[in-house]
Amino acid sequence: MQLAPDRIELALDEMQLVNETVPQGACVLELGCGKADKTRQIAQGGKASSILALEVDQIQHEKNLRITDLPNVRFALGGAEEIPAEDASFDIVMMFKSLHHVPVEKMDLALQEIRRVLKPGGLAYLSEPIFAGEYNDILRLFHNEEAVRQAAFEAIKRSVDSGQLNLVREVFFNATVRYQDFAQFDRAVLKVTHTSHVLSPELYEEVRTKFEQHMTPEGAVFKVPMRVDLLRKDAT
Template sequence: MSANRMVLDNQEAYLTGTEMELMERLLPLSDCRVLELGCGSARITRRLARAHPDCHFIATEVDSVQHEKNLGDTAGNISFRLEGAQSIGEPDQSVDVVLMLKSLHHVPGSVMPQAMSEVARVLKPGGIAYFSEPVYQGEFNALMSLIHDEKRVRELAFKTIQSLSERDDMELLGQYFLNVPGLYGSWESFESRFLNITHTKLKIDKPRYRQIKTAFMEHMGPRGAEFLKPHRIDLLRKRNIR
C-alpha cells in the first residue's frame, strides 16, 4: 500500500499469511540488534532468534509475572528485561529494528507519545520500526470484544503511530493488512491464552464467562476453532538526517 497516507483499515488490501512470513520479507534481519517492546511470552521473537543466530534480540515486558517466566526459558541470543516502552534502557541510535507486536494498545495512553519518542531515539539512522496491531473487525474481534473491548485504545495506538510517522526524523515506508490464521484446539487452550492472563485485570463475571465460552464454541469444528485474525502492520524508518 502507498506510504503517502496512513489508514486505520483497508478491506481491499488484505492478504492471508503469518507475521513471521511478513517480517522475514520486510525486515533487515542480518547481523543486527532487534528490540521487542511488550514481548509477552516473546513467541515470535523466539522464532526469529532461532532463525537468525547472528542477530541479538532484546525483549522487554512490564508484567513481572510474565517476565519471570521468560527468564526461565532463555535463548543464547535473547536478553529479557523488565521495563516499559516509555523508558527504554538502550543507548541512542543503538538498535536496527524495533518490534511492537500487538502491544502498543496495551501501553497507557498517557505515555504512548513518550514511548514513540523512545522508539525514535534508540533506532539507528535507517533503522526500522515494525508495529503490528489487531484491526477492530471480524469474527475473532467480536469474540475478543466480549473479553475486553479495545476499540478506543486501538484507535489511540493508531493515532500515536501516525504522529510518529509525521516526525521530521521518521518516515512511513508502508502499511500492510494481514489476515493471520488462528487455530485453537479446545476451549481450555483459548481460555489459557486469553483469559488466564496477568498483564491485564479482566472483569468477567459468571454470565459473561458463559457468554464468551458459548461464542467460542460456535466456531468449533473437527480441528478446533478456526479464525482469520485481521492485523494492520505499520512500517516506519528512521531518517538519516545530517
Template sequence: MRLNDPDAYQTATDIALLAELLDLRGARVLELGCGAAVATRALVEQLGAAEVVATEVDATQLAKNCAITDLPQVRFVVGGAEAIGAPDASFDAVLMFKSLHHVPVAQLDTALAEIHRVLKPGCPACFIEPVYWGEFNALMAMVHEERAEREAAFAALERAVASGRFVLEAQRFVQIPGTIADWDAFAERYLQVSYRPDPIEAERVARIRAAFEQHLTPTGAHFLKPHRIDLLRRQPGLV
C-alpha cells in the first residue's frame, strides 16, 4: 500500500473510478460520514445502489440531509464509524468519501473493526481520502492542517490489511477536477462550516484569501484535487 504516488495519478471523478472498481447495482450500501450527501446521491442515481444508509455526526448537516425528499432509497441517520448501529454482516458494501481521517485517531482501529463487522463476508469497503500533496492541498492546509490525521488514517488501513481481516484489492490515485467560482464560494464551502465551532481569526482568513485569489481566472479558480482510493475486501470466514 502506498500513501502517495505522484507518478500514478489519473484525472477523473471519484464516482467514475468507483464505477470501474465496484458494481453496486442492487446493493445495500453503508456510507459513513456522508456530509452534504453529494456522493450519497451519486451512489443511487449513477451507481445503482438499491438502498443506502448514510450516517453523519454533524447535527446541522444531518438535519439538512433529512429534509431531502427525492432520495427514497436513502435513510439518513446520526452516527460515526466507530460505533455503527447495524447488525453484523448487514451490508453489501461500505464507503467513506473523504471522512476516514475525520475519525478520532484513537478510534480508527475500532472504526475499521466495526466496518468489518457490518460487512457481509467477501464484500468491499472503499475509502476515498484526500492526499497531502499538490497546490490544492497547500491551500487547504492553510485552513486546516491535516497531515497527521491523514497519515494516521492510512496507517489504520495498513493495520486492517495486515491483521488479515481485509485484503487490499485495488489502489488508485486520482486528480479530481474542481472549479470554485470566487472567494465567497470558497469561504462558504470551506470556512463557514457547521462542524468547526470556532471561527478562523481574521488575519488568517486574509492570508487564505490572498492565496486563493492567486488561482482565480475569469472563469473561476480551477484545481486538481489529489485523492487516493483504497478498495479493501472483507476476508471470508474471519471474525
C-alpha cells in the first residue's frame, strides 16, 4: 500500500467506481453520510436493496431525516467507532472522505467495527482525499488535515497488515470539484455544521483571493487527487 503515487493520470467520476463495486442486492452501510449526496446516488443506482446512512453531526442528521423520497434508505445518528448495527449485517461498508474525521485515537476501533458489521466476504470501500493539489492548497490555509489524513492511511494499513481486512484493490484518481463562485464555496465548505471554521477577516480575504485565482467564465474547477482502498473481510 502507498499513501499516494508521484503522479496520478486517471480522471474519474467516483460514482463510476462505486457502481462497479456495490454488489447487486447489497445491504449497504454508509458512514459519515453528510448531506446524503452519495447516499442518494447509491440508492438511485438500483443495486442496493437497503442503505443505512449514519451521520455524527446532529444538525445535518436532522436535515437528513426530512428526506422522504428514498424509501430504501434509513438515516441514523452514529459514528464509525461505535456502529449501531448487529454483527455481519452488511455486504459493503462505505466511507467517502470521512475516515480522517474520526478521532485519531479511535481510527483503529472504527476499522474493527467495520469488520464486525461486515458479512463474511463483505467489502469495505474507503475513499480518502490525498493531501496535495491546488484545491488542497486553499483548504490548508484554514484547515490543515495533513496529519489526520496520514493517520487514516496508517490505520487502514495496520488493518491490512494485521490481516483484519484484506486489500483487494487500491485506486488513485483525480476527481473534479466545481464551484459556481466563491459564495458557493463559502456555503459548502466554510459554513458546514460538522466543523467550526472561524476565520479572521484577513484570513477570509486570503482564502477568497486564492480561490478567485481559479475562477473562469464557467466557475472554479479543481482536480482533487483521491485514493480508494477496497478491502474484504475473510469469507470464513
